[in-house]
Each structure stands twice: as C-alpha cells, then as structure tokens.
Amino acid sequence: MRELQRLQMGAGNKTLSKATAVVKSLRTPKANLGKIEFLACVTAFLLMLLTIFGTSRRQLNNQRLRSLLWAAYTLTSYLIVYTLGLMTEASFQNELLPVWAIFLMIFFGSSDSYSVHSLEDCERWKNYVWQYAIEITGVAFLFVMSGITLPMISVLILCLIVPLKAFRRAASLKIASGYGRQMTTKLIADYMSTEHRSEGDLDPSQMRGYKYVVRVGNINTLSLKMFKERQAAARWEAPDYGKPLEITDRVVTIEKVWKCQGWLLRSGGGDKDSKLKDICLSFSFCKLLRIKFSDYSLTKQAHQKAWKLIQHLYAEENGSERLFRIVELELSFLFDIFYTKYPTIFQRFGWKIKVIELLLLVIGVPVTIGLCFPWYDSNGPQDEVQLATAGGLSIDFLVTILILLIFTCGELIQCFYMAVSDWAKVSLLCKYVRTNWWQENRWMEKLIGLICRTQLTEPWERKLHQFSLLESYDYTPPRWLYNIFTDFFMDPIRDGQTQSPPAELVREVKEAVFRSLMSNPGPLQNGEVSLIRNEVAHMLSWTLGLKTQTQVIIVWHIATSIFEHEAPTTDPSSNSHFLVATNLSKYLAYLVAFYPKLLPDHPYDSEYIFDGIVIEARHLLKGCKTLEERIKKLNKIGKTMDDNTCKVIIQGVQLGQQLLDVENEPNFVWKVLAEFWAELMVYVAPSNNAIAQAQHLAMGGEFVTHLWALVSHAGIEREPPDVDVTHFC
Template identity: 55%
Template sequence: MRDLQGSRTVTVDQTISKATEVGKRLQTPEGMLGQIEFFVGPIAFLLLFLMAFGSLRRRNNNTMLKVVLWAAYTLSGYLITYTLWLMCDTPFHNPLFSLRTTFLMIFLGSSNSFSSYSLKDDEQWKKYAWQHIVTFMGTTKLTSEYMSSEHQLSDPCNLDPIQMRGYKYVVRGEETGWIDGSPLKITDEIVTVEKMWACQGWLLSSSGGDEDCKLKDICLSFSLYKLLALRFCSYSLPKEAHKKLWKFIRNEENGYERAFRVIELELSFLFDSFYTKYPIIFQSGCWKLKLMEISLLFIGSLVTIVFCFLPYNMNVGFLLTSLILTACTCVELLQFFLMAFSEWAKVLLLCKYIRTNSWQESKRIRKLIGLICRTQILKPWERKLRQYTILESHGYTPPRWICIPAKAGYIHRVRRGKKQSPPAKLSSEVKRAVFHSLKSYTGVLENGEASLRLNKVAGKLSWACRLETQTRVIIAWHVATSICEHEVRISDSNFLVATILSKYLAYLVAFSPKLLPDCPDDTEYVFDQTILQSRELLEGCKTGEERIRKLEEFGKAVDDTNSVIKWGAQLGQQLLKDKKDPAFIWKVLAEFWAELMVYVAPSDDAKAHAENLAIGGEFVTHLWALVSHADIKRGPPAEQPTLKRSQSWSN
C-alpha cells in the first residue's frame, strides 16, 4: 500500500516538474516565437470561418450552430489579443511582428460584418467606438425634436397614406437642417418619405421601375427605423404622430405582405444599429474613408504577399504572415461586397438619386441602382416561427454539454421539458390572420374574448381567457388546441393558423418569457409547474394517442384538481362538443390565436426585443414594432370594455 502511495507521489512530482519545465521553455524567446507562429494558423482559420458563417446566427435556429459560432467568435478575440501581447512582449525584434500586429489591429478595428454577440458585448465595443454613440444619439435627438412638430407641417385632412402625401418623415439628411440650434427645417438636402413618393424619376415611378413600391419601401423602412430607435433613447412621439402611423397601417392597400416586408427591413436596420458598424460607415462621407481603407489594405496585402514569396524570403514566418494577410484581406473584401449590397447602401443611393437630376436622366445609373436595390444577398431573418409542444416535449431532459453555453448566456436557458419542435414557415395565412386582427383594433386590445364573441361562443369559452395570468391562458389553450389537432385534424387554412400560432406562443412561454406580458419569473414558474404536472400525469404514455386519451380522461374527471393541464383538458372537451363541425372549431381557434398574438405584442421592454434580434429575431418583435408605431397598448383584461368589430377576418 505504501509502495502504491509512493509511486503516485513520484508520478505527481514528475508531472509537476515536466509542467514547470514546459512553462519555462514557453517563456524563452524560442518558446514565445513558437507560440506566436502556432496561434497564427487558428486565428486565420477562425477569421475565415466567421467570414463564411458569422451571419447565419440570425438566419438559422440550429442550437449547435449557435454554440459553434459563439465559441469561434469568443476564441478568436482571445487568441488575437493574446498573440498581440506575445508579439509586444518578446525580448527580441522581428520585423514581421510589426506587420502582423498592424493587420490584426486593422481587423479588430474595422471589421463591420462581424457583429457583437449580445447587447452586453455591444456595450463593450461601443466604449471604443465613441463616434457611434455621438452620431446615433445626436441623430436621434434631431429626429425626436423634428417629429414633435412634424404633424403640424401638413393638413391632417389632406393626408394620403397611399401616396404618402403629408408624411414628411425624414429618410436622410437631417443633420443638414440643424442650423445654430434652430429646429430641423426641410431643405433640398433632406429627403423625406413624401419626397420619395413624389419623385418623378423613372426608377421610383409607380408606372415605371417601382410598380411594387419595393424600392421606395426600403427608404420608408429606414425612416420608420429612426422612429422606433427613439424608444431606446427615452424619447417619445406625440399622439398625432402615432395617429398618422396608425392611419398608414390601417389603409395599407397592398395588404399584410407589404406591411411585414417594411417591418422586416426596419428591424434589419435596428439590428445593424446595435450589432454592426454600418451606422458609422454610412454617415455622410464616412463610406469614402472605408473604401479608401479597403483599397489600401488590398494593395498593401498584395505587395506584402508578393514580397514574402520572393526566393530569399521563403520561411515559416513569412508563410504564416502571408496567411494572416490573406485571411484579413478576404474578410475585408467580403465585408465590402456585403456592404455595397446592404440596405444602408441602397438608402444612400436612392436618396442620392432623388437629389440629383442628372442621375434621374441617366439610364445607365438607374439600371445600376435598380440592380443593386433589387438584389438581396441574405434574407433579413429566418422567416420561420419556432415551435414547442408541451405534450411532446414534457419528458425531455437536456444533455450535459448544452448546459455550458446556456450558463454562459449565449443560448436560451436549458431546463427539463424544453425541447423545440421543428420550426414552421411563416406562411401567408398566418400573416394575413394576424394582420387582420391588428387592423380590427378600435381602441382596446383583448386577449381572445372579442373573437369568441364574434363566433358566439364567448358564453361557454371565455372563462379560459380569464385565468390568473396570460401564461396560464396560453398554456391552457395550447393544450386544448393540441387535443383538437389530434381529434379533428383537417386540411384547412384555419387549422394551419391555429396550430402554428399555438405552438409559437407556447415556444415563447418556454424560451422567451421576456417577450410576453407576465413577469418572466412568474412565467418560468408556471411553465416548470406545468412540466412537473405533465410528467406525473402522462407517465408511462409512450405514444401521442395514449397521451391524448389520458388527457381526455383527466378532463372528464370530477375532482378538485386545479392545474393548467386540467383547464386545458376541460377546454379541449368543450371544443370537441362541436366535433360534427370541425371547420367551425378551427375557425374559432384560428381567430382566437390571431387575436392573442396581437394582444401579447405590446411591450415596454424594448431591450428584450433588441437582444432577440441578435439570434434571429421573433415574429412577435415584428408585431411589437407595428403596435409601437401605432402606440397600441395593452390594458388589464379585467378592466377591458367590450371591443366591437364588424366581422371576423375569415369572413
């Protein structure tokens, strides 16, 4: 026994001795040089990897992809910083170090398509990008002061939301109208939404190159983004401004597709303002400096690489330096390409087109601008609704490896019962249903009771809209919808709308409680209790059929059980009483879920929506932007008066 302990002691001592010896070798000039050259390869690889896949995190909901990108994003920063420190701390001089340091610093300071990973991360780099803060805050202040009196510049009786007459919202050039502290005045240099629609140039003409209004809508989205940004700087709009915006939304003649397209681009601009450097680059004159920087970087890289490959310079150090330069140059060239086709560049070109008569008369220029503006290299977001089903996922236990990035805060917190279902495409039927429900708003939002009254079932079903919290309402109706999905499955647009929205709102409960009306802690508590109750009730049920039968028995049982699962099962039984008319069941459910979707959209937590933009955004954020423009707020359910609407959206 003593011999065994002695051998273990010797082994530990040997390990410590070897580790000490390795540490001393790493501190020698040769060791430091070896570390520098060893880290250069991984740095170049990570830069190229982020260049190729970095933008996918807001367009793909794959958890593994998010973890890998987070690891690459975090590791690249540490490796670059550590390598720079090693090069500065070496006791010897190497002319290649200065070159490597220069290009690594250029990458850290100028890359613009590598966005920060979160708002907390964003706040760190903004400490260094002080000009971004000054520009953003200054521009926002100008916009706020201008919008406080914008409604007075037009006759309220002569507003035309179709031709945008009277909508003098600023697109670009507001800094030119601020003279000696005087209020913003509309000058020739300032491009407004009204000017955009009044432009006689063929490219922007409704009878010419912009029949679908997609080009003008790019600038409309940019203007609306500036208004939405006011919320993040504690500014507000007057009621008259909200009324004008609500009139535009309600009178949208091209329907829901255009409305969501405009909001989609608006949130894309908002994302860029928080997570990229586009707002700095596309300030007046700054893009020229960016072009000059990229040109010098490209030329300098080519010269250096050619020099490195001369016969008398061929060695490992020169090859690694060439690798760094190639990676940095590729990154910058790709970023410049993406920047040239970005929505920011399109706004700049369209505004220049309006200001310049010679551009309007040139066929070559209008063809070039039209080509750039109608080219979309990457879609703004995933365009899918994430899904979650309690009856399928209640027994899920997450693997241990996924808890590490979850604890770090880079993916959603992992708990038992939290397993997403495959995402559903954001279909036209869903957008139409929700947008029609929004347009039906006449003063007070309700959490589904209005649709129940219209379908004349409020007397027997409205109790399920008056549960203690909205989380319980969502879960109860989700369970009932799941039961109906199994028992009366039909091929119908209402079936599609109801099931997709039911699973989407359940997903928000499980994964994004901050975007819902209730306190996030209360939502998480209710969800956890529901998972525990579901596991206990459905223990041993292997198939969906068995789970549904168990729920139906539970719903019919007469006892004192008081739980969300019980309420959902009872609600499902009530809905199935109309089993002979399944189309009516799904009409009731589709209109209920569409109305509830609008009800949960208003929120004072703008930061939560901004944080979700970094991981792809949510459909509820698009609705939040719409209701924010119209200043639609949600009142307590118990205090809501009857909402009168003439007809349901499906009639």
C-alpha cells in the same frame, strides 16, 4: 523485489526527464515564435469567420451557430491581447513581429458585420477605446525596440488602416449605447413631435403629407456650441430648447420619394411592385422605431397618422405580404444599428473613409509582399530566430502571406456585402431623388435598379418555432451538462424545455394575424372579440379570466392539441384555419417555454408557472409514453375532475372537451381557434421592454417582434385589466 523497485524508479526518472525536456523545448525562442505565428493565423481565421457569417445570426435562429460566433468573437479579443503580449516580451528578434502586430491591431477593429455580440457590449465602448490605446502603445514600443527595417517600412501604409478600423468600431459601439441612442435620435424625436401638424390633406396612396425623414443631408442643426454663442451675443432668444430640423432640398422624406418623377421610382416604370420605394419607407420607419429605444415618445396624433398609413398599406392588393416585407426590412436596419458598423459607414464621410481603406489595402498589400519577399528570400538576417521547412522555405514569410491573403479576402467580402446592403440601397435611392441628372441617365438608373434588387438572402428566417407541451413535458436535459454548477457558465435548460420542428411562416398565418390587427374595433382583448364574433363566448370565455396570460396560453394550447388529435383534418395543408390555429398555438407556447420576456407577464412568473405545469403534467401522465396514451388518459381524468379545479392541465382538458362538444362541424371549431389565436397573438405583441426585442434580433428574430414594431408605430397598447382577477386560478 528491490531490483524491481530500482527498475521502476529508473523508468519513472526517465519519464520525468522526458517531460522536463518537452517543457524546456516549448520555452525555446523558436517554440515561442511558432506559438506567435500560430495564434496570429488563428486570429485571422476567426475574423474571417465573423466576416462571412456575421449577419447569419439574424437569418438563422440556430443556437450552435450563435455559440460558434460568440466563441470566435470572444476568443479573437483575448488572442490579440495575448499574442501582442508574447511579442513585446519576446527574448528574441524577428523583423516580422511588428508586421504581424499591425495586422492584429487591424483585426482588433473586428468585422463590419459583427461589431458586437450583445447589447451589453455596446455600453462598454469606453473600455474598448482604452484597451485600444494601451495595445497601440505596446505595438509602438515593439516598433521602437525592433528598429527601422525593410519589413517595417513596408507595413507603414497598412498602419494607417489601424485607427480607421478602431475608431469606426468605437463609434458604432457608442451609437448603439444608451447615451448614443438618445444623442442620435434627438433630432428625429423633436422633428416628429410636430411633423403630424403638416399642412394639407393626408393621402397615404401618394404619401402626401407624410414628411417622415428618410435621410438627412449636409444641413446645419442647432448645436450646443451655437446655442451658447447666440445666447452670449444676446441676439437670439430660443422659443424652445428642441433641436430643429428644417426640411430643405438636402432632406429626403417619404413624400419626396413618392413624388419623384424618375423612371426608376415610378409605379409605371421601374418600380411596379413598389419594392424600391418601400426600402426607403422601411428605413424611415426604423428611425421612428429608434425613438422607442431612446426614452423619447411620439404624440397620440403622430401614432394615429402612422396607423392610417399602415391601414392603407394593408388594404392594397397583397397588403399583408407587403406590410410584412416593410417591417421585415425595418427590423433588418434596426439589427444593423445595434450589431454592425453600417450606421457609421454610411454616415457623412463614412463611405469616403471606407474608400481610403480600400486604397490603402490595394497599395499596402503588394508593397508589403514586395518588400518582405526579398528580405526573407535568403532566410533573412542570420542573427534572427526564424522558422523554416525542411526544404529551407521560410515559414515566417508563409505566415505573413497567409495573414495578408485572409485580410485581403475579408476586406473584399466586406466591401461586397456593403455594396449590396440595404444601407447602400437607401443611400443610392436618396441620392437619386436629390439628383436630377441621375433621373435622366438611363444607365445610372439601370445600375441603381440592379443593386437595389440584388438580395443575397432573406432578411429573417421566416419560421415559427414550435413547442408542444404534451409531447415535451417529459424531456429531461442531460444533468452532466445542465446542473447547479454549469448554471454559472451557460443558460440553463429546464425540464420539459425542448422544441418541436419549426414551421414555415406561411401566408395564411400572416394574413390571419394582420386581419385581426386591422379589424380590432377598440382596446386589445385576449381573444374575447373573436369568441363573441363566432357566438361561443358564453361557452369558452371562462378561460380568459385566469390570473396570468401564461395560464391562458397553456390552457388553450392544451385544448388545441386535444382537438387536433381527436378531430384531425383530412388535408391539413389546404385547411388554412387548421394551419393558423396549430402553428400559432405551438408558437405562443414556445414563447412561454423559451422567451417569456416577450410576453405580457413578468418573465420569472412565466418561468415559475411553466415549471409547475411540467411537474403537474408528469404527475398526471406518469407512465404514458405516446401522445395517444396521454390524451386518452387526460380525457379520462377530465371527466372525473371537479369543474372548479385550478390545475392548468385539467382546465385545458375541459376546454378541449367543450370544443369537441360543439355541435357544428369541425371546420367551424378550427375557425374559432384560428381567429382566437390570431387575436391573442396581437394581444401579446405590445411591449414596454424594447431592449428584450432588440436582443432577440441577434437570435434570428421572432414573429412577435414584427408585430411589436407595427403596434409601436400605431401606438396600440394593452389596457390594464378593469376587474380584479386575483380570485381566479
């Protein structure tokens, strides 16, 4: 027995010795160098990932993609700081450490298409600047300690890119911050407060009288410094304290774009479908929408003028498609303002700085490779710590080449994206409007037309996400992943919260919603106008007086699901009313379940009501496995329940039975449902929570945000209820 114990103790000591040896080997200079090289390469790959897929988060509403990009964005910052710390504290010498440090500082500027992950990051722009200052101090210390070497001299050209990258990112964060939004929108807000007083008759077909600003040239606006100087000289008294904008030849307005006689922008020339002019219109609308994010407001007359323009656009052939395209591109510009560097790149001198970066890249990369290669061709100085393969090839040099290649590819990809971006198109079209010789040069017109009609992907996903309560109420998320402990680390998924397959945002849905918006005779109603028009209000309007819109949505959603099951259409794809009703029913239910911030009710009230409805459904439908069993049981329960019940599920069943009892043919009921859901969609669109809308732009966008942009331009708002609804369930 003692012999066995001695053997076991000996085996344990050997294992401990091996573990100790492994730990010591990881702390050797070569191991630390390998760690630095590995982390530098990982950082470069993560930046490439952000560069390639930066704008994909608004084109794809995909939680996994967003999580991957968030991880890459977050890890990049930490890895840069950690790796620079390893370099400055290294107990060995390697002449390429300053070279890698410079690239890490360039990477700290992040990708042009992914400057921030969320709006909260924008408010911390000062933290970013201070962090950059501290890190650049550490890199300078590393340079001093390394002395002057050939690899260090080779990278001096690329050093000039570091401040350009960092300051552009800091500027983009500041512009997207709360203060930055107010600062950059002040000029347009003051101008739009009087723009509606423009002389002359309005003609939306020719944009006559619509002096909405597209691009402001190099003009002198009233700065605070000029204000103080004039006031001190006592030569000037300010009639007001606004920031005036004088419309000169350098300022491009919508009216000027439509008046342009160049072949490229003529309706009978190169812009027969008005897509090029609409790019400028979208950019101008985006400027107006930014006012809503800056605590400024437009006058009632300004909203009425914009509403007249929107109605004209809708009245044209394929008006709903064109109007949707304009708003779609407008929100694309808004996304770029908040989440990318494009606003700073396309500012005055911004693109020139980008050209300088390219020149430094073209010169610096070959010089770096040319000077570093001879240095490491013979494995470098013998007194340095280096890594090499079994064949003697320098791993240090290979790492440098790999980082250079990733950096170069990333910059070229970003330049390509920038060249075909919507911002570049607006800049070219505005320059075309201001420059007469461009309008007379056919080759220039063809080049601009080619760029402006190049579209790599659609601006948004163009899908309606769906949720079916009767199919999903029994869903329970895995408790090992979503529980009271993980709530601190990730957004919780509640019981019943699982999506159905998304539906395409078809033309019929857009037309139905826009038709409801345009035909609204007065204040927005939550479906009552459509019920009155179809002469069924006396039967169905009892559902509109429920205490919250969340209850109204779920009651009608359940009724629509029951009618869909009990009175199915023979050819769903050809029945436009069926498509509109079912898609919007499940879409609004999806907003209730996942994004209540975009709906009229208080978000927590909606969550609380939804949780209660899920519990109610599980109690009533216990044991039912299929949708057919559930609806059959609901119909049975609905016939025995009191008509004055306050249970949302039962109210939905009762409404569904009323729809089945309508004496007209089923297609008439689908018409009623389609028009009701379209009107309710318009009713929930106005929102004072503009930040919530902007946050969802980075999640793939929502159809309700497109409507929100339209009604914001028109100044359409929901009126508070004029009756006391507290006695309703």
